Amino acid sequence: MSDAPTTPPAASPEAPQHPSSSTVTATPRGMHPLRKRALLTVTAVVLLAAIAWALYDWLVLRHEEYTDNAYVQGDVVQITPQQGGTVTAIHADETDRVQAGQALVELDGADARVALAQAEAALGQAVRQVRTLYVNNASLQAQVGLREADLAKARTQLASARQDLQRRQGLVPGGAVSAEELAHARTQVAGAQSTLDAAQAAVRAAREQLASNRALTDGTPVAEHPSVLAAAARVREAWLAVRRTVLPAPVAGYVSKRVVQLGQRVAPGAPLMSVVPLDALWVDANFKENQLGVIRIGQPVRLTADLYGGKVVFDGRVVGLGIATGAASALLPAQNATGNWIKVVQRVPVRIALDPQQLRAHPLRLGLSMEATVDVTDQDGAMLAEAAKPEPLARTPVFADAEQGAEARVREIIAHNLGTAAAAGS
Missing domain, CATH: 1.10.287 (Helix Hairpins)
Structure with missing residues (x-):
């Protein structure tokens, strides 16, 4: 074995060159500036949104009570004979518009x-x-x-x-x-x-x-x-x-639920058809029991109908609050004292009057879905009606001249x- 010093092999040109530790450049350990700016922007937007929502809740939402459990209601005037007889003529059909006093059904008057x-x-x-x-x-x-x-x-x-x-x-x-x-x-x-x-x-x-x-x-x-x-x-x-052989319409409205037929023998009090006055509708909005504490008679209400969407807004007014929940008024009330019990938030109907002019411009139908928002800012009104109305709730002059x-x-x-x-x- 020779004692001559060995020469290290020459580096291959294909071999990678690894820099020594003394020549490596140091990178910062903090967050990248662009990422940091984006996170700050998002945080600011969230904070502004939270502040805006808090202000909106304080200035607006806490003065409103909303429900989408609201439906259009109205009077359904049944046409019933005061004496028996055989039907000889029918003057109005389903969906027809009739005027107060107009003849609807005629009975045999012999x-x-x-x-x-x-x-x-x-x-x-x-x-x-x-x-x-x-x-x-x-x-x-x-x-x-x-x-x-x-x-x-x-x-x-x-x-x-x-x-x-x-x-x-x-x-x-x-x-x-x-x-x-x-x-x-x-x-x-x-x-x-x-x-x-x-x-x-x-x-x-x-x-x-x-x-x-x-x-x-x-x-x-x-x-x-x-x-x-x-x-x-x-x-x-x-x-x-003799006069009662002709059945007039007590009110003006639209004919609904016609069941009478020609030649039918009808008895006193039998329902023949109904007349619905669409110019005197109201809305029954069913609010949760924890919403009733701030609802008062006379408060303004903003309503929208699924029929027209948000482009038509109806102006209403609270005219009465129900005295019983829907469950208590049901045909078969709940028996919560028996068996397992799960608490269910109850709802109470609140009657809302509609503007007749708006009803004429944008007619509604019975049973249509509504969304109601009550402005509860004014708390001076009563929660229950304090006195009966001095005038009749409804009156018709159609039968006043029967003895004429x-x-x-x-x-x-x-x-x-x-x-x-x-x-x-x-």
């Missing part, structure tokens, strides 16, 4: 017209019977006079018979009058006394009959006699029955059956 004719005839007969009572007053007065004349005649005959008896009794001692003549005179006195008694009884009977007849007529004209008034009431009743014409017909019948004597007595 029976009602016959009953009216009978009532009119009965009224005329009652008037003539009452006229007879007034005429009988004069006849009975004449009978009283006749009986009094008979009484006076009987008294005269009795006095004459007594005088004859006295004369004969004075002649008996002298023998001028026989016992037979005296007995005959006594018989005449007894007969005259009986005639007098009968005449007195006849006078009393005639006077009592006159008083009884006068009790039926005194102080009352023919047209106001109870018998005439009762017959006139039956005429009005029959008149109403009946009174004129009654007066016509009475005047036709009145005579000169009855008119003078009345």
Whole structure:
């Protein structure tokens, strides 16, 4: 083995050159400036958003109560007959617009017209019977006079018979009058006394009959006699029955739920169709029980309908708060005292009135979904209604003129059956 120093092999040109530790450049250990700037920007945006949301909650949200559990409600006026009959005509169908007083259904009125004719005839007969009572007053007065004349005649005959008896009794001692003549005179006195008694009884009977007849007529004209008034009431009743063969619309609105058919025999109170006035709708918004503490009557409400979306906003007003939850008002209320129990947040309906002008511009339908936001800033209103409304909740003048014409017909019948004597007595 040679002692010559060995020469290290030459570095291959393909071998990588590794720098020594003394020649490596140091890199900073902190975050890259771009990344740091991005994180700061995001943090600032989040903080600003949080501050903005806090301000929005403080200035706006805490003064509002919102629910999407709200639905359009309204009156559903049922059309029901007041008397039975067979349907002969139908004047309105589903979705038709009708006006108040417009005829909707007609019933067969033949029976009602016959009953009216009978009532009119009965009224005329009652008037003539009452006229007879007034005429009988004069006849009975004449009978009283006749009986009094008979009484006076009987008294005269009795006095004459007594005088004859006295004369004969004075002649008996002298023998001028026989016992037979005296007995005959006594018989005449007894007969005259009986005639007098009968005449007195006849006078009393005639006077009592006159008083009884006068009790039926005194102080009352023919047209106001109870018998005439009762017959006139039956005429009005029959008149109403004829008028009620035509069923009018109590209010203006749209026809819904028509179930009546031609030729159908309907009974009183049977629902035939309904009329819905779409210009008097309201919204029942079901708020959670923990939202009711700040809701008051009179607070303004902002509403939107799924039908129109957010482009149409309805202005409403709280007019009443329900006195029971939906569960308590259900047909089968919850029985929370039995079995396992899970607490469920209850809801109470809040009635919200709508602007009629907005309803005319943007019609709604019953049952449509709504979103309601109540402005609860004003806390001066009441939570419950404090007094009943002084005026009726609803009123219709359609049936007010049902008797129109009946009174004129009654007066016509009475005047036709009145005579000169009855008119003078009345």
